[in-house]
Amino acid sequence: MRLKIAILGVAHYHANFWACAFLERPEVQVVGVWDASETAAAEFAARHGLDVAQDLPGLIRQSHAVAICSATSDHLALVEAAAAAGRPVLCEKPLGIDRAQCDAIADVVARKGIRFMQSFPKRFDPANHEIARLLKEKALGRVTLCRVRHGHSHGLAEAFRSAWFVDPARSGGGTLLDEGVHAADFLRWMFGEPETAYATLSSTLGLPVEDTAVATFRYADGMIAEVTTSWCFAGADTSIEIYGTEGSILLSGVDIASRPTREADFLRVFRRGEAEGWSALPVVPSFKTGVFHEHVAWAFVDALKNGGPMPVTIEDGRRAFAMIDAAYRAAASGSAQPIAR
Known part of the structure; x- marks a missing residue:
């Protein structure tokens, strides 16, 4: 029997990758x-050769699972609709527009006992798995600093500047949430939970939300992580820098700004010792291959078929959001803020 999946919401462009x-x-x-927009649904369905449904509950009942790729503000209502029918959910990032919505979604998922997967595509990138291996092996010694730069140039296009992404009521925030939540999940995956956050924001384009942001996170052992995001990167190269007492890691080609920059040597490692120097590991990031967000959809299907745990959980979504939420509070207050547990 084929696994029947319904796509709920197509406001986020990633819905196209999931459909494919x-x-x-x-x-x-x-x-x-x-x-919610019949016009958007019709255009999307025509693009992918799919059927449009006007009866949301009816479509959910026809499915075995749903994939939610709406504007962030609509996540809660769509999760509630799916949960009412007991359907598993794949949900676009970020989880919600604020902590209250994130908590409400988590409550619905827990009460109804449905399976839930948060979309964090960096979890499936082979370059990141290689980084995780190196860190597990203590190849860098004690890590003291991690810098993540993540973003694109879409803010330089009028179509993006008038889209729902820049409406805080629908998106929850600007580039710090939209792009920074990827970095937050990466940091949690690699290093665990930071204790405090500090941030500064700027809307260089005069948008209702920030188009450029820098957030710093401090860990209990003294490690510092910096997250720099923007919708105004005309071009870039290195996206991730990790510095330790015995070595360093540089990773390129993992965001829109850096994808055209290089064709080789994406993951570079420096090691102290007898053979001191830089070496390139033979790994190509998924983003560079042009197949990135698709891995989320495939992982969701595999988890449903195999009956195993979802590879990215709702708690992962909540904790990454909590990091960004603390950064927003820090930017508003001008002082470091604790990250809510």
């Missing part, structure tokens, strides 16, 4: 598309 990924799997059937 689902359609590539012969064991999956996309049973329909629903969006």
Whole structure:
């Protein structure tokens, strides 16, 4: 029997990647598309050869699981609709527009006992798994600093500047939330939970939300992590820098700004010792290959088929949001803020 998946909401462009990924799997059937905008749903469905559904509860009942790729503000209502029918959910990042919505989504998922996966595509990048291996092996010694630069140039386009991403009521925030939540999840995955956050924000384009931001996170052992995000990067190279007492890691080609920059040597490692110097590891980031967000959809399908745990959980979504929320509070107060547990 084919796995029937419904796509709920197409406001986020990543819905296109998910649809293509689902359609590539012969064991999956996309049973329909629903969006609050019938025009958007119709255009999306025509693009991918899918059916449009106007009856949301009916579409959910026809499915075995749902994939939510709406504007962030609509996540809660769509999760509630899916949970009412007991359907597993794949949800676009960030989890919600604020802590209250994140907590409400977590409460619905827990009360209804549905399976839930948060979309964090960096979890499936082979370059990041290589970094995780190096850190587990203590190849860098004691890590003292990690810098993550993540962003794109979409803010330089009028279409983006007038889209729902810049409306805080629908998005929850600007680039710090939109792009920074990726970095927050990466930091949690690699190093665990930081204790405090500090941040500064700027809207260089005069948007209702920030288009450039820098946040710093401090860990109990003294490690500092810096997250720099922007919608105004015309171009860039290194995206991740990790510095330790015995070595360093540089990673390129893992965001839109850096994807065109280089064709080789994406992951570079420096080691102290007899053979001191830099070396490049033979790994190509998924983002560079052009197949990135699809891995989230495929992982969701695999977890549903195999019955195992979801590879990225709702708690991962809540904790990454908590880091960004603390950074926003710090920017507003002008002082470091604790990260809510």
